[in-house]
Amino acid sequence: MLPRGASSMPPPPNPATYFPPPRVTLPSGLEILRTYSGAVIFLEILFGTIVWILVASTHVPLPLLQGWVMFVAVTAWFLSIVFLCVFLFGYANRIAVNWNQTDFLFHGATFVFYFGAFLLQAATTSLHHFPRKFNSTTQEKILADHEYNISIAASV
Numbered sequence: 001m002l003p004r005g006a007s008s009m010p011p012p013p014n015p016a017t018y019f020p021p022p023r024v025t026l027p028s029g030l031e032i033l034r035t036y037s038g039a040v041i042f043l044e045i046l047f048g049t050i051v052w053i054l055v056a057s058t059h060v061p062l063p064l065l066q067g068w069v070m071f072v073a074v075t076a077w078f079l080s081i082v083f084l085c086v087f088l089f090g091y092a093n094r095i096a097v098n099w100n101q102t103d104f105l106f107h108g109a110t111f112v113f114y115f116g117a118f119l120l121q122a123a124t125t126s127l128h129h130f131p132r133k134f135n136s137t138t139q140e141k142i143l144a145d146h147e148y149n150i151s152i153a154a155s156v
Contacts, residue, residue, distance in 0.1 A: 026099055032087040037103050041084045044110060048077035054154035055121070061142040062127075065120040069154070072117040076110050118155060125151040 032038040052073040060066045083106055086092050092099050128143035128151070143151060 026087060026092065026103060028087055028090040028092055030088070032084070037107070038084070038087070040107055041080050044080040045077060045084070048073050048080065051117075051154050052077060054150050058147045058150045058154075059143065062124050065124050069117040069121045069124075072113045076113060079106075080110070121151065121155045125155050 026032060026035060026037055033042060052070065055066055055070055055073065086095075125143070125148065128141060128148045130142050
């Protein structure tokens, strides 16, 4: 039997709900390289380095377009290394951030910037057959054949 004034109903829930801090489901240390996120970060660093080298090794016919491509490649490369180091050295456990959402946003933003850089590099590559006129007797292509091949590789 219940004491006087008591009911069998549970008390109403507290309106000030407690939300626990976000859990980090991505591992720290070298284990991060065994996850999809770690593999994508590693590939971003690898391909960012390759794009950086390929664009830097060609003649730059359109500095505005290829300048943005270089900016994206260098910035994404640097930020990918910093993001990977956060997990490699265990800083993710010390910083109270939703790392799953941060990881998703980081890879999404990197994809958008790399896709834009791809479009600009492909546009530059597609102009290779147009002549660059120095005077009425001399004509030279915007990109030489060797630079055209390097620019295709950088686009891919």
